[in-house]
Amino acid sequence: MSDWHTSTLTQLAAGLRARKFSSVELVRAYLDRIDASQAALNAFISVTREQALADAAQADRALAAGAGGALTGVPIAHKDIFCTQGVRTTCGSRMLDNFVSPYDATVVAKLKGAGAIMLGKTNMDEFAMGSSSETSYYGPVRNPWNPQLVPGGSSGGSAAAVAARLVPAATATDTGGSIRQPAALCGITGLKPTYGRVSRYGMIAFASSLDQGGVLTASAADAALMLREMAGFDANDSTSVDTPVPDYVAALEQPLAGLKVGLLREFFDKGLDAQNEQRVREALKLYEQLGARLTEVSLPNLPLSVPVYYVVAPAECSSNLARFDGVRFGYRCENPRDLLDLYRRSRGEGFGAEVKRRIMTGTYVLSAGYYDAYYLKAQRVRQLINADFTRAFGSVDVLMGPTTPTPAFAIGAKTSDPITMYLNDIYTIGANLAGLPAVSIPCGFVQDLPVGLQIVGPHFSEARVLNAAHAFQRASDWHTRVPQGYA
């Protein structure tokens, strides 16, 4: 069978359970696709072929004994920010080039427990700091729709891998848009759950009040299947929320009629590319035809979300990344003169330019004399933005708008000006600041490049958001498009 890669995760899991094909066959086919694309896309940092084939053989034995879980034998990949026991975990950084994790992240353990087979670790912006996957120590990831363009970031490796059908699903993380923005730029489905829904244990920390693990898939139904296994309370994460995990798959088929959709006025601003906007407006028209009621809503403080983010996220990053000291694990410089020299050169040589920029920005806004003016001020404006969302959800069920201002841009186009790069996340950061679940789904093309529609819901409304995304995907086929050369 040669069309596995155009099947959905849901179909593959069912096919394995029905013993239509074996996990070993499936895993080998996907591993071959990864190998064949690596030179062109650079989507992976590590490929764990031997372990994957051994795990697949074990999955086949479990399936033969009728003992499979929801994902038994299904191949997936993990963003290289998730710790994987016995497997190198780099976070895209020279700092962790030689780091072999002594434990599994909770997300990794849960997916392993559900029977999923890890094929490898995907490339990403260093420490998830970037919107283009260009800051990786292992070189840039390329967009499968056009290798001259970025796949978005920071989860660009996971997004490129799913878009090119190198894996049916991959884990990812989203601090300011790092799941949704690459999903939009690569033409796939990306889900960032509510803050606290998915455990952050073993997910290398960037900005702890914003970071949230999620998933990239070819469809909303596949995202529901993955989230059902990934979500849940974890005592090892002090911000994990102890609330039941609904059956996201069962909720997919609920009727859409009467859904109150708020169109975010601030998202249709002057920065939005006209053709991008056209595709989003067409998608909204389809929602109207499906029975949704559209109204315009305004979140007046939302335009300040990028400035808030570039105070709060660097502040938290400067604190989180203080652990990389060249002493206990990670990179150490050659011949340190003394302890201070060891710290300074290990960090100066181990971190890349963007990571250093953010550590220094964070150090500055937290330093004596500037804390009130920058950090505390940003936290107060964050409160205003959060209140805007709360008010909006008093009158609508979900908010919709574009995921990004433009389709994918050229590699190198925005690396010289950090502000230009940061503004790519203008429509995604709000959901992180308020901790809201959000999904990006493909809604059309501009000059052969995919465009994303974003759906944001209130806290813990993943079932609703996925249900809305699924209804759209039942009525359209944008999510089934595969880039040329990977079909």
Place this chain on the structure above:
Amino acid sequence: MALTREQIASIAALARLDLSSAEIPVYQDSLSRILDFVGALDRADTTDVAPMSHPLPGLSQRLRPDVVTEQDRHEQYQANAPQVAAGLYLVPKVIE
């Protein structure tokens, strides 16, 4: 807001980052521009607005019984250390 070379050097020292002389002007330029950009926050009236440090406001820190839950795995952890001896992490001499 333009940061000076000295300010960049001082921030780098606080952050324990060794910067080359070529890196300093690069960060001088980009950090100055970032601070100008986030200066937009001054436009917002935040009188009587409480700072928000956590996206789920109702949540408080969980406590657990004060019992040992971790196992001794220091050999595994030290397998990732740059330099160890006799179960200890080695660093350059701190006290003469």
